């Protein structure tokens with residue numbers, strides 16, 4: 089993978105022209121892998137494939153099957169993990185069976201899932217960081233990653249491993265440190281806490297797959313919150329205040345911040361219960377008038393200003409990550425990034 093730090097938007101880049109022909113974009117993450125066709129720069133949302141492979145062999149077979157069926161001119165992947173320069177997976181926290189395999193055996197190009205998302209949001213027509221000079225773009229799913237945008241240039245960031253606060257110093261994190269925000273506020277951290285609460289409040293133990301009542305713990309939390317259960321709503325309120333304070337800190341870090349953009353399954357699904365509290369917490373703490381005005385406007389009108397999300401995102405298809413994989417693949421193939 090090319091270095092991320094210092095990725096600059098390329099002037100006058102026209103995505104549909106860049107992505108002529110039929111391509112397949114893959115995305116790995118959470119517990120599964122998905123693929124979608126990109127035809128002449130347009131995502132074909134009705135042609136999504138998805139599986140939950142448990143081995144490299146199973147993935148290879150499936151990729152071969154789609155390849156045979158669709159006959160694309162190339163295949164690119166964006167997935168969670170750390171890779172060597174030539175494509176060997178060094179770490180893959182969500183899809184552990186990928187570790188040690190070379191992505192280039194199956195795909196033309198590969199990039200980290202955050203980079204795929206950032207590339208999509210930077211270049212797609214409705215990308216939320218397209219044209220932004222200063223801000224952050226964070227993904228809160230199983231973990232919490234992100235990038236900083238400074239003067240239009242993208243730099244890697246580690247927002248999830250900032251300190252969560254003295255009262256949370258003992259909470260373990262996937263990075264093997266304690267007290268990180270990711271361990272407390274990300275989907276992975278929340279799932280662990282929900283499992284503990286399910287036992288504490290209801291005596292329910294997770295099944296062999298780690299599910300509660302047949303649901304992923306975060307999905308179970310959502311069904312409880314949607315049913316108006318006090319414990320779930322109070323927990324979401326607490327999470328929202330923590331995330332709101334975190335994002336207010338970003339705004340107070342510089343008057344020039346134009347956006348706190350986000351994506352990721354946990355935060356996107358959780359927004360139903362957290363958005364109002366996050367915005368009000370940010371407003372309570374924000375110092376700069378430019379931020380206060382934008383937040384007040386967003387609270388009053390619902391119009392997305394400082395805090396916005398991917399406009400192409402929907403629950404079936406996080407479009408910009410797929411587009412990002414295709415765009416990143418083409419740009420790296422052409423030696424442009």
Ligand SMILES: [Zn+2]
Pocket residue numbers: 248249261262263264265268270271
């Ligand atoms: Zn950490």
